[in-house]
Amino acid sequence: MALRYIPREVEKKWQEKWAADRIYEVTEDKSRPKFYALTMFPYPSGALHIGHWYAMAPSDVHARFKRMQGFNVLHPMGFDAFGLPAENAAISRGIHPYKWTMGNVENMRQQLRSMGTIYDWSREMVSCLPDYYHWTEWFFLKLYHAGLAYRAKAPVNWCPRCQTVLANEQVIGEGYCERCGAQVTKKELEQWFLRITKYADELLDFSGIVWPERIQAMQTNWIGRSEGAELSFGLEHEDVAEKEIRAFTTRPDTIFGVTFFLLSPEHPLVSQLTAPAQRAEVEEYVDWCRRQADYERTAVGREKTGVFLGSYVVNRLNGEKVPIWITDYVLPSYGTGAVMGVPAHDERDFEFARKFNIDIRTVIAPPDWSGGEPTEAWSGQGMMVNSGEFNGLSSERGYEAICDLLEDKGWGKRTVTYRIRDWLISRQRYWGAPIPMVYCDRCGVVPVPEEDLPVLLPPDAEFKPTGESPLKYCEPFVNTTCPKCGGPGRRETDTMDTFMCSNWYFLRYTSPGEDSAPFDDHKIAYWMPVDLYTGGAEHAVLHLLYSRFFTKALRDLGLIDFGEPFTRLFNQGIIVYRGGKMSKSKGNVVAPDEYVRELGADAVRAYLMFIGPWGLGGEWSDSGLVGMSRWLNRIWRLVGVGYAGKASVPEADRELRRLTHKTIRKASEDLEKLRFNTMLACLMEFTNYLSKVQEARSVSTPAWEAAITYLLLLLAPTAPHLAEELWARTGHPYSIHNQSWPEYDTELAKDKEITLVVQVNGKLRDKLVVPASIGEAEAKELALGRQRVQAYTNVKGITKVIYVPERLVNVVTS
RNA sequence: GCCGAGGUGGCGGAAUGGUAGACGCGGCGGACUUAAAAUCCGCUUCCCGUGAGGGAGUGUGGGUUCGAGUCCCUCCCUCGGCACCA
Numbered sequence: 001m002a003l004r005y006i007p008r009e010v011e012k013k014w015q016e017k018w019a020a021d022r023i024y025e026v027t028e029d030k031s032r033p034k035f036y037a038l039t040m041f042p043y044p045s046g047a048l049h050i051g052h053w054y055a056m057a058p059s060d061v062h063a064r065f066k067r068m069q070g071f072n073v074l075h076p077m078g079f080d081a082f083g084l085p086a087e088n089a090a091i092s093r094g095i096h097p098y099k100w101t102m103g104n105v106e107n108m109r110q111q112l113r114s115m116g117t118i119y120d121w122s123r124e125m126v127s128c129l130p131d132y133y134h135w136t137e138w139f140f141l142k143l144y145h146a147g148l149a150y151r152a153k154a155p156v157n158w159c160p161r162c163q164t165v166l167a168n169e170q171v172i173g174e175g176y177c178e179r180c181g182a183q184v185t186k187k188e189l190e191q192w193f194l195r196i197t198k199y200a201d202e203l204l205d206f207s208g209i210v211w212p213e214r215i216q217a218m219q220t221n222w223i224g225r226s227e228g229a230e231l232s233f234g235l236e237h238e239d240v241a242e243k244e245i246r247a248f249t250t251r252p253d254t255i256f257g258v259t260f261f262l263l264s265p266e267h268p269l270v271s272q273l274t275a276p277a278q279r280a281e282v283e284e285y286v287d288w289c290r291r292q293a294d295y296e297r298t299a300v301g302r303e304k305t306g307v308f309l310g311s312y313v314v315n316r317l318n319g320e321k322v323p324i325w326i327t328d329y330v331l332p333s334y335g336t337g338a339v340m341g342v343p344a345h346d347e348r349d350f351e352f353a354r355k356f357n358i359d360i361r362t363v364i365a366p367p368d369w370s371g372g373e374p375t376e377a378w379s380g381q382g383m384m385v386n387s388g389e390f391n392g393l394s395s396e397r398g399y400e401a402i403c404d405l406l407e408d409k410g411w412g413k414r415t416v417t418y419r420i421r422d423w424l425i426s427r428q429r430y431w432g433a434p435i436p437m438v439y440c441d442r443c444g445v446v447p448v449p450e451e452d453l454p455v456l457l458p459p460d461a462e463f464k465p466t467g468e469s470p471l472k473y474c475e476p477f478v479n480t481t482c483p484k485c486g487g488p489g490r491r492e493t494d495t496m497d498t499f500m501c502s503n504w505y506f507l508r509y510t511s512p513g514e515d516s517a518p519f520d521d522h523k524i525a526y527w528m529p530v531d532l533y534t535g536g537a538e539h540a541v542l543h544l545l546y547s548r549f550f551t552k553a554l555r556d557l558g559l560i561d562f563g564e565p566f567t568r569l570f571n572q573g574i575i576v577y578r579g580g581k582m583s584k585s586k587g588n589v590v591a592p593d594e595y596v597r598e599l600g601a602d603a604v605r606a607y608l609m610f611i612g613p614w615g616l617g618g619e620w621s622d623s624g625l626v627g628m629s630r631w632l633n634r635i636w637r638l639v640g641v642g643y644a645g646k647a648s649v650p651e652a653d654r655e656l657r658r659l660t661h662k663t664i665r666k667a668s669e670d671l672e673k674l675r676f677n678t679m680l681a682c683l684m685e686f687t688n689y690l691s692k693v694q695e696a697r698s699v700s701t702p703a704w705e706a707a708i709t710y711l712l713l714l715l716a717p718t719a720p721h722l723a724e725e726l727w728a729r730t731g732h733p734y735s736i737h738n739q740s741w742p743e744y745d746t747e748l749a750k751d752k753e754i755t756l757v758v759q760v761n762g763k764l765r766d767k768l769v770v771p772a773s774i775g776e777a778e779a780k781e782l783a784l785g786r787q788r789v790q791a792y793t794n795v796k797g798i799t800k801v802i803y804v805p806e807r808l809v810n811v812v813t814s
Numbered sequence: 815g816c817c818g819a820g821g822u823g824g825c826g827g828a829a830u831g832g833u834a835g836a837c838g839c840g841g842c843g844g845a846c847u848u849a850a851a852a853u854c855c856g857c858u859u860c861c862c863g864u865g866a867g868g869g870a871g872u873g874u875g876g877g878u879u880c881g882a883g884u885c886c887c888u889c890c891c892u893c894g895g896c897a898c899c900a
Contacts (some may be wrong), residue, residue, distance in 0.1 A: 069896045221896050329898045339900045348898050681837035757833050762881040802880050812880045
């Protein structure tokens with residue numbers, strides 16, 4: 001046997017054999033517990049980089065571990081293949097998006113095969129192929145018929161570089177496009193929306209799923225639930241039909257502190273409520289606001305601006321006339337677009353009142369309040385003052401009392417508002433699933449009948465972005481007949497957001513090739529939900545939120561019977577290289593291919609797992625990878641060199657067996673918790689020990705062989721190729737990957753001798769090796785008898801002695 | 815400002831309230847070699863000491879405890895998310 005392991009040949013050999021034998025293909029098997037292990041599918045951007053490996057290799061190791069444990073493991077892979085980069089590549093290189101995408105898919109598929117994963121390729125799905133997007137369209141129709149998809153005109157986010165609208169979730173930071181980073185603007189357009197807001201409350205409920213705190217917080221934050229009251233303020237204007245304006249507040253208990261009333265500049269009543277004398281100023285202000293970008297308008301710490309309209313509302317609780325102002329910090333899209341101004345108890349209102357010299361009236365007494373003019377807003381709780389009949393109540397009780405009164409009198413009601421908006425799914429781009437709708441002059445908006453699906457994306461459209469959908473100019477596509485009346489109709493020319501495709505791909509893996517439905521109910525019942533879903537945290541309020549919503553919607557449509565798609569979620573960290581996240585756009589990607597060729601996929605897999613905790617990510621380093629390759633080589637030699645010991649060496653054999661069981665235990669526990677780095681560290685310790693044993697020939701041959709067998713089994717998920725090769729070379733039957741994960745024996749793993757630590761006043765003073773079975777009295781006596789202990793205890797008296805079994809003795813002196 | 819994750823050797827990182835620094839990288843010294851590579855062995859938190867040994871030490875300052883990297887409080891810093899959302 002060669003002294004050096006040549007992964008190139010070995011890995012290729014086994015990959016081919018595994019594929020030929022189809023050992024990783026799975027079918028529903030009711031006799032075994034199922035485990036659905038899913039890794040987020042990649043966008044086929046061209047080539048796999050180390051970042052992809054970091055997402056995929058450790059999850060494959062875990063899936064292999066579950067598989068060896070006897071689970072029927074579904075671990076599929078596919079491609080999120082619709083999207084802008086394909087279209088952009090097509091434009092800049094003159095290749096059709098389909099060709100570009102499928103070329104990348106083919107390339108990445110080959111690269112993926114070199115990783116040595118257990119992906120069941122017979123289940124692969126590619127979202128841009130008609131047999132898949134057929135069902136994306138079909139789901140859209142289901143949502144439409146259920147009233148969950150609707151068309152509306154609204155001011156929407158527009159990315160000038162991508163030349164398309166974006167969902168709110170795709171606008172990040174101070175108004176940047178999540179994809180390309182361009183500054184997003186607003187456009188008034190009629191678009192398709194999905195009613196995710198209907199599920200806002202349910203989406204806040206994470207009970208029953210094991211998701212990272214961080215993602216839960218981000219989604220909760222994004223949904224932005226606020227409890228409060230909507231309350232009516234009276235309008236007494238002869239020439240205004242409305243007799244009230246409603247405002248939302250989370251603090252109805254502060255209503256006696258209202259000294260002004262605010263409308264957003266876009267509020268529909270602004271013009272009617274503007275007094276003639278104020279008109280010029282108001283119009284100028286509204287105009288100025290219109291020119292502000294959203295991100296400017298909502299920036300914190302911005303100086304307050306606003307204009308008095310010259311008219312008033314009436315605070316129904318105390319009958320006071322309150323001046324109406326407009327200001328840009330009141331947003332038209334939140335609540336009712338109107339706010340009651342309570343400067344004493346709201347920081348923003350306080351600033352506003354200061355700037356425009358409006359009264360500030362304290363109605364909730366701050367701590368140590370002396371009755372004077374406040375110097376800052378008090379937004380906490382307290383005793384109600386200046387509030388008529390409510391004086392003396394705590395603000396918490398006042399909240400309820402005032403809500404009761406409002407509801408009694410019909411002046412308002414308790415209500416909840418959300419920050420989340422409905423999901424805008426229209427995109428003015430070519431490379432996406434068509435929205436299966438037809439516009440007919442006679443019948444209006446008509447859905448394409450299910451039996452006419454899929455609406456195919458025409459291959460020959462001119463797809464240069466113009467700000468309008470490219471399909472608009474593809475006449476054979478646009479011109480159709482109305483499904484209802486048979487007259488001339490025009491197809492919807494926008495396509496769907498790609499997140500519509502990734503909303504349900506995990507369902508499709510269960511039913512590959514199903515062509516009469518998106519999935520087979522029995523297969524869904526067997527496999528779903530996903531037991532462990534792993535991927536990047538950047539999808540927190542995009543894919544991960546949308547998928548939860550979609551699953552709940554499908555459940556309500558009666559298509560599935562569960563409401564959460566992913567039982568356990570884990571986010572791996574980010575691989576950085578040369579000071580930044582590895583990404584194609586940054587130009588700091590590390591291609592795995594060369595490393596795989598030189599050192600092997602096993603080494604790359606193991607190194608990525610060893611960098612640190614999977615959730616933290618880490619820095620890619622060549623020397624670290626070399627270290628991992630060294631270790632695999634040591635195992636190669638350890639096994640290859642052979643061993644000739646005596647027939648039986650009871651003491652040493654027992655010690656080796658003890659260590660073996662300890663290692664099995666630690667490796668099993670770590671894999672369960674996805675702690676790959678420490679799992680590998682314990683395997684390394686084990687091999688270090690085996691090296692010493694080999695050198696010293698200290699154990700019997702059978703004991704050695706047993707230890708090696710266990711080592712290979714423990715190594716199999718991490719280094720599937722090396723483990724398989726050595727498994728064969730040590731005379732075991734093919735395949736190691738169909739073996740059971742070793743069980744450990746707690747009794748055998750127990751230490752026989754322990755190091756008893758002796759402390760004096762908590763400081764380490766001595767150590768002694770004693771039998772693990774040592775009793776308390778004996779341990780204390782031994783410890784107190786030590787010279788190095790007595791040196792500290794002779795002078796001072798001993799107050800007490802602490803004994804921790806199998807750990808330490810701590811002597812406390814006065 | 816709010817929410818979340820962090821802060822431990824030269825570096826990545828280990829440590830059920832009980833020996834801080836496992837494991838690996840790097841470095842230093844040695845073996846093998848004509849030489850190098852590969853491999854193997856030893857050392858490697860800092861300070862004092864030839865040594866035995868002693869002292870300090872997990873962002874800061876307090877607290878709880880026989881004992882704190884770990885639990886509690888204060889503050890500082892880094893990263894991620896949200897933020898004029900009424």
